[in-house]
């Protein structure tokens with residue numbers, strides 16, 4: 001009898017811009033100053049949208065909202081690496097990635113205002129709507145990546161999910177199927193260290209999440225998810241590999257700086273010094289210092305960017321509010337089937353009659369009765 | 376000794392009592408430990424029983440499927456599924472194993488698991504946080520489907536569910552979690568499979584459970600008739616006798632649920648009334664239900680959910 005090691009694997013981890021501002025010049029991706037500024041502006045824009053959204057939720061204008069504060073580099077760096085006609089297959093926290101890919105911020109807000117209109121895909125934009133069931137959507141991305149290849153195109157699907165999601169069976173199936181079918185898919189796992197209150201150490205005994213790809217026979221790689229240059233570099237390589245039928249899983253190590261959603265209170269499960277530690281590694285601050293050091297960003301440009309963002313976000317809020325004022329509740333019947341079945345037709349007519357009888361007033365339900373957190 | 380509790384507190388007190396009573400009880404699920412559950416139903420329990428209250432990874436198939444194994448070793452698993460829609464992720468385990476292990480093994484291995492899960496609309500939650508898939512669970516032979524409609528009912532029914540030798544899907548209406556307080560007795564067990572006549576009446580029988588009971592009671596106050604209001608409390612097993620006796624007396628019936636109409640429980644209840652009380656009926660049985668559409672996001676949710684007005688219309692139609 002013999003005993004031998006039949007498989008070994010390594011997980012590479014990439015960092016270009018370290019928290020202490022040292023830069024690995026060899027690894028700096030080839031981006032123009034304008035592109036660098038673009039990355040910066042997108043990060044600032046999504047942070048601002050999240051801040052405004054939290055405030056709107058507090059005033060009762062938005063429902064439960066999942067901010068991506070702290071995860072901007074992981075999302076924007078990866079979405080930036082995708083081509084305009086590639087697909088984005090998001091989870092529920094991907095407003096930064098979606099916006100880079102062409103989703104107008106008012107759509108994000110409409111969805112958070114409880115309007116199905118927010119999940120409509122604006123013409124030509126390859127994206128699926130937010131997926132609320134954790135870990136369910138990577139399978140769709142495998143399907144997209146496979147479907148594109150079956151049709152002879154080299155279009156790629158980039159999908160997002162969290163550390164918690166890697167515990168769901170669906171995520172493993174997605175990785176495995178992608179390997180089997182050479183799906184043109186990039187899997188972006190944002191390891192922000194928490195699934196609501198549950199820390200990564202209670203989610204898995206695995207040392208890295210990237211190694212979960214190895215079990216599925218595809219490449220897994222780690223990156224400092226708060227380093228937008230590192231993320232972009234890794235994502236760019238992954239997208240190119242996926243175009244050639246080699247799926248890749250990226251584990252972006254990051255931190256969710258604020259609450260899980262607006263109904264969550266992180267102080268119940270997180271220590272303040274841990275939060276402070278990660279505040280010091282904030283992806284925007286870090287990149288801003290880098291751009292200033294390189295002379296790409298000065299005070300004037302910074303002010304211009306901030307003004308532009310402020311007015312864009314304000315405009316998006318106005319447009320979302322206008323759309324909200326015009327919603328038609330009868331819409332819930334219109335998109336369920338291509339041809340409305342007779343029994344639904346009857347329900348629809350009864351609904352319209354009752355609407356006629358007494359215009360159903362908005363609200364009327366005690367919003368606080370549920371209480372607690374949400375998922 | 377009775378305390379005035381909210382429904383969510385009644386859940387917690389029941390779990391606390393059952394953990395104390397039986398050291399085979401294990402409480403686990405996503406965020407139930409340190410955070411005490413997203414609705415805080417399990418708050419504090421992990422501190423009291425660190426060896427039997429656990430946070431679980433985000434893995435519903437695992438949470439449900441592991442229950443079969445835990446039960447096989449003699450434990451009584453009481454997992455929480457964070458929202459009912461995410462029980463779909465564990466549905467194959469539920470239907471293929473949890474519900475069948477007793478019959479597959481001719482009674483040698485059983486699964487006395489109680490899966491608690493918040494369900495239903497009315498709290499302006501996210502997409503897929505408001506569903507009521509009760510008929511789907513009731514359709515799986517081997518499962519019991521239980522609905523509390525008040526804090527005291529929660530105590531009585533959850534106690535019975537945990538002590539039941541067979542698996543239970545225990546559906547907690549999110550919108551009642553914190554909506555009112557009620558006296559909840561310390562020791563309280565309500566047998567599964569027994570309906571409650573909440574109000575007696577002579578002219579019409581109204582049937583509603585969980586979140587819809589209070590709306591139905593409100594509607595009953597508005598109609599000019601004597602309404603008998605019945606809360607079945609368990610949809611499987613269903614207390615057909617209480618329903619049939621009532622309809623034989625009143626001759627009229629209106630069934631209310633927030634789940635979609637087609638293949639919903641109102642259809643089953645109507646069929647049972649037809650089988651056993653058809654000649655007593657003076658009018659067709661009315662159904663007031665959700666529509667055959669996905670529960671809309673919250674901006675349109677109020678238009679979807681049956682409310683006292685819609686129930687009142689249903690009652691009037693059945694009274695005509």
Ligand SMILES: Cc1ncc(C[n+]2csc(CCOP(=O)(O)OP(=O)(O)O)c2C)c(N)n1
Pocket residue numbers: 093132133134135161162163164165166192194195196256260374375405433435457461464
């Ligand atoms: C299938 C499923 N189970 C449970 C939930 C409730 N829930 C919403 S988010 C979440 C944690 C997800 O954590 P992770 O995947 O790490 O993503 P993050 O929220 O950190 O972005 C849970 C348990 C859900 N939405 N879907």
